[in-house]
Amino acid sequence: MTFDDSTPLRRLPDFVSFWLARLLTTSAFQVLSVAIGWQVYSLTHNVFDLGLVGLIQFLPRIALVLVIGHVADRYDRRRVVGIAQLLQALSALSLAHGVFSGGLTREWVFLAAFIMGAARAFEQPTSQALLPMLLPTAVLPRAIAANASANELATIVAPALGGFLYAIGPGEVYLLGGGCYLLACVLNQLLRPRPTTAAPAQAASLDTFLAGIRFIRSRPDILGAISLDMFAVLLGGATALLPVFARDILHAGPMGLGLLRSAPGIGALLMSLWLARHPPRHRVGRVMFMAVAVFGLSTIVFGLSSSFPLSLAALVVLGASDMISVVIRSAFIQLETPDEMRGRVSAVNMLFIGASNQLGEFESGATAALVGTVPSVVIGGAGTLLVVVLWMRLFPSLAKREQLVTQAH
Template identity: 65%
Template sequence: MSADATSLLRHRPFLAFWLARVCTASGFQMLTVAIGWHMYELTHNVLDLGLVGLVEFIPRVLFMLHTGHVADRYDRRKVAAICQAGQGLVALALVLGASTGSVSREMIFVLAFLLGSARAFEMPTTQALLPNIVPPGLFPRAVAASASAMQAATIAAPALGGLLYAFGAFWVYAPTALLYLMACTLVLSLPSRQQPATQGKATLESLLAGIRFIRSRPDIFGAISLDLFAVLLGGATALLPVFAKDILLTGPWGLGLLRSAPALGALLMSFWLAHVPIERNVGRIMFLAVGIFGVATIAFGLSTSFWLSLAVLVVLGAADMISMVIRGAFVQLETPDEMRGRVSAVNGLFIGASNQLGEFESGLTAHWFGTVPAVVLGGVGTLLVTGAWIKLFPTLAKRDKLH
């Protein structure tokens, strides 16, 4: 283990931040598995699975400009803690609904909107918080290690959620509420920033500053938009309940393993990147990783073997992690601290679009063309976007170092 990696592990504020990320990521992944399976049991409609993702995404658009200002104006610890408490309340509502048998399609949509609202404020806040916790020399490794927290949770939590769901939805939702409480406590233990980076009330000019900053940096805009369109087209997460139940012929446990597989690949890759960070040819490596992501998506769509599907998803997750770490470190290092919240908010919108809106796109295309064709076409679309972005952003493709 390198000296820098050892120093990072001994950094107490980062460890608290890392554990909080594990808790909140675990809670969200367990909620996602349970809500997806619950909805499919209620309606047996693939379009509803996509609509859940759309409803979660809408708050990112509605509150995009305000989320960044809040992250730059107020104590980021308290903002993150409030968001995590809000997600815990969503879990508690599902606990009550499951215990009384009153969970409905409409209730899931309402709670998905509230969950998406809390996450819309949490994401830019936690992204902007990390550079305040670790010194700049450790930041690229901290990004990889922070990502590993989410991926470690994503490996265990979906599988655990699927297993617990076999005993009833209540046994998934109740532990989730406890995880959010733990995350809230850990975040509040972090050292407080002396004063907010942005003073004064929110104005249209300050709210739009993040958008203007990204537009003025072609490499940042290219990196963020590449992730948007690649994952928007290539993501198949929303359709995993259909693959688990109707194509690969497994139960909730199989769905949990399918959701965990990309995280396993991502976790292994994040451990590698935390100890051996990418320092040269970052542009070429990022584009190559996105291309591998597209190929893996096509392979998953065509697979009828459960174990082959798991293996392909592991490769997909590893490739996505390479792209995410390069993009995350690059964007944060190129952004001044007083702008990080607003830039992270715009970045969060793009990530949300690629994930939640991508789930809606997957559900809609599966409704039109069928589940397998929708996933295969999405992978092909990712490859086409990768080729186009190499031409549109040549300086990004040729970029050698992160900063």
């Protein structure tokens, strides 16, 4: 199929399929996160185990980061994404089997979480590298924001649905997650990415593995943006502790947990819809730093709150501010990276994101076990504010950056 940058509407069906697949995979991840978090805490009543879930999902990302980027750049991206989604579906269905057979254990859940973490480590960067092959460069910033809306829509609806279904039975949640992954796999295989001018496949070597890291190091603004997000969310993330807040502090039960997990998605969805129509154009560096500061302040408010409505509101603001950083960072990477390197660069970027999310969950659980749940969240929010101040000094060109792209690509 001939690709014509002047006719983006011809690529719309592919983008819709891609968007729906992203909606399904994020929905699956969210409903499974609610079920796994609540079930682990119910089995062990140990906040440290909640942190272990995040660590277990993050470890494969560290071990495989260089291989992931090579695979994403040298093999059919649709096939890589499909295999990863199939593995996640099978893991979810195995959890359903464990529930229905009455033999589900803490170790079984951890093993399934590890497999899903490894598969997701391949799926996310490869999927990111696939998006620019579907649309013209001119509409990519809007497409990134629109694609993010799929994530946030799922983040709103899926956790609440997961909490509701968990009240009926965890097996139903695992079946739903597995089904969503299977359907997303089918949709992704129907995509028709445009031909690229990428170099032919090469044998894996240390040089090809490290190319993505070298590229990011050569772009200080990109390095500053993704490291800012990593350390801010690593310190300020309270997601792993939501089961504790829902059960012991806010007394909201599993349905309340679903609503708490949905709240950041509400703010993020509203912001992503705004950014899809009004993408960041000016003073993008200052806007990103302000957004991360608001993220830290919202984290502190959530940690100190004992009111369920106030906690929900704080998480809504948290999600909206985080979305600004997500869109700016994603636009940096996609617009300034050659197609033949997008897989490796995206793999490194996803390592940063994984560190901020899954490793942040372990940090939250470990800190809560040492100093308590509320102090852990408040200290993390304060740490985020400190990171903002430090990064403005370490990356002054990023703080002063006016536009997303400084040169034509």
